[in-house]
Amino acid sequence: xxxxxxxVNNVSVNFxxxxxxxxxxxxxxxxxxxxxxxxxxxxxGLVGESGSGKTTLGRAILGANKISSGNVIFxxxxxxxxxxxxxxxxxxxxxxxxxxxxxxxxxxxxxxxTVRDIIAEPLEVMKITNSRQETDxxxxxxxxxxxxxxxxxxxxxxAFSGGQRQRISIARALVSNPKxxxxxxxxxxxxxxxxxxxxxxxxxxxxELKLTYLFISHDLSVVAHVCDVVAVMYLGHIVEMGxxxxxxxxxxxxxxxxxxxxxxxxxxxxxxxxxxxxxxxxSALNPPPGCVFRTRCPNPGIDCKGGEITMGLTExxxxxxxxxxxxx
Amino acid sequence: MSxxxxxxxxxxxxxxDEGRITAVENISLSVDQxxxxGIVGESGSGKSVTAKSxxxxxxxxxxxxxxxxxxxxxxxxxxxxxxQDLKKIRGGKVSMIFQEPMASFAPAIKIGAxxxxxxxxxxxxxxxxxxxxxxxxxxxxxxxxxxxRFNQYAFELSGGMRQRAMIAMALSTMPKLLxxxxxxxxxxxxxxxxVINLIKDIIxxxxxxxxxxxHDLGVIAQVADHVAVMYLGSVVEKGxxxxxxxxxxxxxxxxxxxxxxxxxxxxxxxxxxPGNIPSPLDRPTGCVFRTRCPHHNPEGxxxxIEMKLIExxxxxxxxxxxxxCGQNG
Numbered sequence: 289x290x291x292x293x294x295x296v297n298n299v300s301v302n303f304x305x306x307x308x309x310x311x312x313x314x315x316x317x318x319x320x321x322x323x324x325x326x327x328x329x330x331x332x333g334l335v336g337e338s339g340s341g342k343t344t345l346g347r348a349i350l351g352a353n354k355i356s357s358g359n360v361i362f363x364x365x366x367x368x369x370x371x372x373x374x375x376x377x378x379x380x381x382x383x384x385x386x387x388x389x390x391x392x393x394x395x396x397x398x399x400x401x402t403v404r405d406i407i408a409e410p411l412e413v414m415k416i417t418n419s420r421q422e423t424d425x426x427x428x429x430x431x432x433x434x435x436x437x438x439x440x441x442x443x444x445x446x447a448f449s450g451g452q453r454q455r456i457s458i459a460r461a462l463v464s465n466p467k468x469x470x471x472x473x474x475x476x477x478x479x480x481x482x483x484x485x486x487x488x489x490x491x492x493x494x495x496e497l498k499l500t501y502l503f504i505s506h507d508l509s510v511v512a513h514v515c516d517v518v519a520v521m522y523l524g525h526i527v528e529m530g531x532x533x534x535x536x537x538x539x540x541x542x543x544x545x546x547x548x549x550x551x552x553x554x555x556x557x558x559x560x561x562x563x564x565x566x567x568x569x570x571s572a573l574n575p576p577p578g579c580v581f582r583t584r585c586p587n588p589g590i591d592c593k594g595g596e597i598t599m600g601l602t603e604x605x606x607x608x609x610x611x612x613x614x615x616x
Numbered sequence: 617m618s619x620x621x622x623x624x625x626x627x628x629x630x631x632x633d634e635g636r637i638t639a640v641e642n643i644s645l646s647v648d649q650x651x652x653x654g655i656v657g658e659s660g661s662g663k664s665v666t667a668k669s670x671x672x673x674x675x676x677x678x679x680x681x682x683x684x685x686x687x688x689x690x691x692x693x694x695x696x697x698x699x700q701d702l703k704k705i706r707g708g709k710v711s712m713i714f715q716e717p718m719a720s721f722a723p724a725i726k727i728g729a730x731x732x733x734x735x736x737x738x739x740x741x742x743x744x745x746x747x748x749x750x751x752x753x754x755x756x757x758x759x760x761x762x763x764x765r766f767n768q769y770a771f772e773l774s775g776g777m778r779q780r781a782m783i784a785m786a787l788s789t790m791p792k793l794l795x796x797x798x799x800x801x802x803x804x805x806x807x808x809x810x811v812i813n814l815i816k817d818i819i820x821x822x823x824x825x826x827x828x829x830x831h832d833l834g835v836i837a838q839v840a841d842h843v844a845v846m847y848l849g850s851v852v853e854k855g856x857x858x859x860x861x862x863x864x865x866x867x868x869x870x871x872x873x874x875x876x877x878x879x880x881x882x883x884x885x886x887x888x889x890p891g892n893i894p895s896p897l898d899r900p901t902g903c904v905f906r907t908r909c910p911h912h913n914p915e916g917x918x919x920x921i922e923m924k925l926i927e928x929x930x931x932x933x934x935x936x937x938x939x940x941c942g943q944n945g
Binding site for chain 1 (some may be wrong): 658659716774775776777781804805806807808809810812813818831832833834835838840857861862870871872874875876877878879882885886887888889893
C-alpha cells in the first residue's frame with residue numbers, strides 16, 4: 289500500500305435534518321459507502337451535479353466534516369493518520385499536509401489583509417516558521433512559484449483580477465508545504481482563458497512540488513484534460529470510476545453517458561440531441577432504494593426499475609469500476 | 617427587409633468617481649425574427665451592458681452617444697424617455713432572462729403573482745385570464761404541477777425549475793425580442809441541456825429574435841445562428857456561427873478557442889491568452905486587444921490602427937488590426 293496517499297474505506301457522511309422544531313429528525317445521506325484510493329502524485333477527479341456529495345466527500349477527507357462511518361487513512365512517509373480517531377495534535381499536523389483551494393477567489397480572500405499577510409497567515413497559525421524573516425522568505429518563495437510578483441505582496445486583494453486572486457489562494461494553500469490538495473471547483477468562477485492558465489499552473493506545481501490533488505469539478509471537459517483518474521458521483525454514490533481516458537472514451541454507466549452527451553459541442557454542425565435526463569436529482573433525504581439513478585435512467589432494466597439491485601461497484605476492466613446495476 | 621433590432625454605433629459610458637469609463641464602444645449589431653445572435657466574451661467585455669442598453673436598464677450615471685441608434689421595430693429606443701414608452705419595451709416587446717433566477721424573482725411574492733402582475737401591466741386582460749395564460753406557460757416550459765407551482769415561492773423550486781419559471785414569465789407577454797443573459801451558466805450540464813433544448817423549441821414556435829449572451833463557446837455553437845465576439849467593449853469579430861468557430865480570424869477569437877478544453881481532443885495543450893483584461897479606466901488606444909495580442913504587428917502595437925470591422929467573407933466581419941495579426945499567427 290506504499291503508493292497510496294489517501295485510502296477512503298466505506299465512508300458515509302450523514303447530516304441531521306429537522307424541518308422545524310416540532311417535526312421529526314431525519315437523516316440526509318450526503319455520502320454513502322465510498323471506497324477510493326488516491327495514489328501519490330495523481331490528479332484525482334471527482335465529478336457530478338450539484339447535490340451529488342462531491343464537496344462533502346472532499347471535506348470529509350480533509351477532516352472538515354464528521355465521518356459517520358468508515359475511515360479515511362492518510363499515508364504519510366513515516367506514519368499513517370486515521371482521520372476518524374485523531375487527537376488535536378495529530379489534526380494540527382495533518383492540516384499542514386492537506387490543504388484546500390476554494391471556488392470563489394473573490395470570497396476566499398480577506399479584503400483587509402495584504403497579499404503578504406494572506407499568504408503568511410497559515411505559517412503563523414500553524415507556527416511553522418520561527419521568525420518574520422523566515423516567514424517572508426517562504427512567502428516570497430511560494431509567490432514566485434505561483435507567478436506572483438514581489439511587489440504584488442504589498443497590495444490588497446481588490447487590486448487583482450480573478451485569475452491573480454486564484455493564484456494568491458493557491459499560494460496560501462501551498463505555503464505550508466502540503467502533500468495533498470483538495471481543489472473544490474477552483475476554476476469554475478474563472479473565464480476560459482484564465483481557467484486554462486490556472487489549470488496549467490496546478491499541473492506545473494504538481495510536478496515541481498510533488499503534490500497529489502483531489503480535483504472537484506462539475507465540468508467534465510476540464511476534468512478529462514487534467515485528471516488521471518476520475519470518479520463520477522450521483523446522489524452520494526460513486527457510480528463509475530476509472531482512468532480518465534478510458535472512462536471518457538468508453539463510459540459504461542448511463543449517468544456518465546448522459547453527462548458526456550450533455551456537454552455542448554463546440555462544433556456548430558454537430559447539434560446532436562443530448563441524452564436528456566428527465567427531471568432533477570432526487571432529494572438526499574429519501575433517496576430511491578436500490579440503484580439511486582433509476583428514477584432518471586433513460587433505459588432502466590426491469591430489475592433495477594423495481595429497485596431490487598443494490599448499489600455496488602464491479603470491475604469491468606482493470607481499474608474501471610461501474611455500478612453493478614448498469615452492468616447487468 | 618428591415619431587421620427586428622438594429623443597434624448602430626452604440627457607445628455606452630459610465631460616469632464614476634474615478635472618471636468616465638467606456639463600457640461599450642461603437643457597436644453595431646442586428647437581429648432578425650427567429651434568429652439567435654450569440655454574444656461571447658470574457659467578464660468585463662460589455663456583453664451585459666449592451667443587452668441592458670436595449671431596454672435602457674443601465675444605471676443613472678450612464679451616457680449614450682448622440683448619434684447612436686437602437687432601432688427596435690422601427691422605433692429608436694434611445695429616444696424613449698417617458699415611463700409609458702419605456703414600459704412598452706421593458707417586458708412588453710423585449711424580455712430578459714437573467715443568470716441567477718433566485719436573484720431575479722422577488723423572494724416574498726408567489727411566482728404566480730409575479731407572472732400575473734407583469735401580464736396585467738402589458739396586456740389588456742383581467743386577472744383570471746392572466747392566471748390561465750401563466751399556468752399554460754408554466755406547463756409549456758415543462759413544469760409539472762403547474763397549478764401548484766403557481767402558488768409557490770421561488771425558494772421552493774430547484775435551480776432548473778426556477779430558470780424554467782423565469783423563461784415562462786419572460787415569454788408570457790409574447791415579446792418580439794428575448795435577451796438571455798447567461799441563462800444556463802448557473803445550471804448543471806444535464807439541466808443546461810434541458811434548458812437549451814427548451815429555448816430552441818420556443819424560438820422555433822414563437823419566431824422571436826434572441827440575443828444569447830454567454831462566455832461558453834460550446835453553448836454558442838449549439839444555439840446561435842450568428843455570433844459577435846466582444847472584447848473590452850468592442851466587437852472584434854462577428855459573423856455566422858459556423859464561420860466564426862471553424863474559421864476564426866481574430867487572434868482573440870482564436871485564443872478563446874484554444875483555451876477551451878475539448879473533450880474530443882485530450883492531447884491538445886490548454887493555451888491561455890497571456891495577460892489580463894485591462895481596466896476600462898485605461899482602455900488601450902487603437903486596437904483594444906493589443907496589450908494581450910500574441911503576435912501584434914508593429915503599428916497595431918503602438919495603437920496606431922483604429923478599430924474598424926472589415927468584411928473578409930460575406931457576412932464575416934473582423935477588426936482591421938486583428939486581420940493582420942491573425943495572418944501572422
